[in-house]
Amino acid sequence: MDVVRRNNVTVTGNPHGPVVVLAHGFGCDQNMWRLTVPALARDHRIVLFDYVGSGRSEPSAFSEERYGTLDGYARDVVEVCEALDLRDAVFVGHSVSAMIGVLAADAAPERIGALVMVAPSPRYIDDDGYRGGFTARDIDELLESLESNYLGWSSAMAPVIMGNPDRPELGEELENSFCATDPEMARVFARTTFLSDSRDDLKKVRVPTLVLECTDDVIAPREVGAFVHDAIAGSTLVTLEATGHCPHLSAPDATNAAITRFLAALR
């Protein structure tokens, strides 16, 4: 199948600039980057996509087997890079996508030249001497809530969003499709995300890496940011004055400034 269509790939920005790939996390799609794109578009060629099972990807391409592991999602990344013949791209991944980027960079080193990890977490569940922020019971409840709150995830997300005259950049189409989630595929992605343990994979990183954490992340506590920073030799850690797990939405200016600084230093 055509990968560009399969992953709903969008290319925007400066066609002659260095390539930045923006990868969404669990429960989202490429629209999560709408406040990031304008800040990078002038100087960078920007590649956006939806993982299979998210957003407007091709539903028929989904298989529980492939997307039951993070490697399956990493293959999506590599295949998107191959389809566009990207080289030395900067991969910006949010949340679980930061770890998917680590796997993709290891699998296709010629394609990915640097990593930006936004609110990353290699392991969500607390472990011996490790604090991931969640107990195993929390995760069980989360996975169960995906089942029981089926209607919540699939349709309650969809309070019909009226036009927003204050923010004309938000087209109606975008608003209506905002992070649309197929509950069955979301369930698979959630299991893969929250039951994974990618801590050992961090050691494989050989490219310049920026780790962005929030002062008050309700998903990944500060300890996780420090863990990731320690595990990746030569990485840069930037702590954003931001609440929540999506600094690119809750504190877009600070997030964009940190990413832009990192991109400038790469040149």
Added chain:
Amino acid sequence: MMCRIGQQPEPQDAGGGRTSDAVFAALLEDSAEELYEFAPCGYLSTLMDGTIAKINRTLLDWLGLEREAVVGRMRFTDLLTVGGKLYHETHFAPLLRMRGEISGIALEIKQADGGRIPVLASSAVKHGSTGEPLLIRTTLFDARDRRAYEAELLRGRKAAEEARKRAEADRARLQEALAVLQQSLLPDSLPTVPGVEAAAYYHTASPDRLGGDFYDVFPVDGKRFAFFLGDVCGKGPEAAALTSLTRYTLRAAALHDPDPVAALTTLNKVLHERYAGSGDPRYCTAVFGTIEPDAATGEAAIHLASGGHPPVLVLRADGTAGYLPTPGGLLVGVLPDARFATAGTTLAPGDTLLLYTDGLTEARVGEDRTSLYGDDGLLRFATGHAGRSPHALIRALTGLLDGFGDGLDDDTALLALGVPTSSSLSSATRSH
């Protein structure tokens, strides 16, 4: 529509203005403060970073928390389950930022004792005089009943989904079984008959592809091949069972004695014994024959018998065609002792014998589909194709059948056996 039970007048009619006055007075007793605290929904005001600044008694009671433990110490997300937190981060908060308000989002709040209450949350951002966002006001409605209802819907959906999957698996298994049965009714391919070209076609009108027509060609001894073609009465699985019985009976009978009348007589006995006493008479029409090629002359001798079947056609190399009449042959399986009509001919190079079932001649043609294609129509068609090879003839007839469209509503079997002219090679295949 208003429904009043009994004949009592409404209260205001009885008490003049007094009752409504009392109600209104009681309302005056209700302070805005009390309404906030004890409203039948949870109220919550947070700073823009989510820190809880104000919370009402109803919500504190739901949570099982004291005000001091919450205000200034907890964030809205601290009240939520993990799933709720995640949903808040990925959906609720971004949308609220985008729109300034959001309503009817399904979340779950955690109670101090570990319980969970499903709620529907709505939030709106309050802005200051210069338009800067000041705080977020949130109301939470108890959605336990709604959640129970949703759970019921979900259970129903899951049950329906499982039933659908089961039905699909059942159907797949059934289709597999049907395919195997179907294969037992018709030969996969026709055998190579030295010095003879054979071609066949089967049109099925039934959606489950279980046909009521049949044909076969097979060797019976060193010199002869047997062939048969026929039509069983009825449709569907019962007809298929009869077809199967007929086919294998004829094959077995022919190996014992390839004489056409002997083979049909054996089939007649078997069918009559099987079905006559059942109160559900079942029978078939069939032509059974043998073909014996003679390498010395390049000709082939045909001997055949018919039990109630339409006469076969012979197409000659010289461009003529004609029926080979078999009058008086009785349906097979009707009477304990049936009579079968015999006929014979010799096929010279370029001659072809055509066996068919009445789906072909009974096809409805004409603008209004009221007249039958008929014996005369078929004879004209055959005459037009006399001299052609069996394959070419079957191809032409397949085109004719296709042209009938919905005028052809019955199964139709075609079998052509011919002696090739010296220029063409002998072969045997079956077209579909």
Added chain:
Amino acid sequence: MSPLKITARDATTGPVVEITGELDYASATQLREQLAALSLQPGRRLVLDLAGMEFCDSSGITALLAARTQALAAQAEVALAAVPGNTMRVLRIVGLDQIFALYPDSDTATRA
């Protein structure tokens, strides 16, 4: 295209069943059920009057054969009256013209 209609009356020779309309796969069961309800005495004759029959396919032929089986089981006779030309052609092809008693109309069929 008219639906099958079946009416029965008694003649001195036995029951006469008039079949009008189309006798096909869909309606043949109706004929077989109504015939099964008839009581036939030994030595009597069941006459099937086909003067009004517009169409008869192989299911119809089966129903006629079932009538014959039923009559023979009751030691009665069976006869077809006023067989339409097209059906007669089919009866000849399948050889049934030899096993059914045939009469030009129901009057002659009930006279003998």
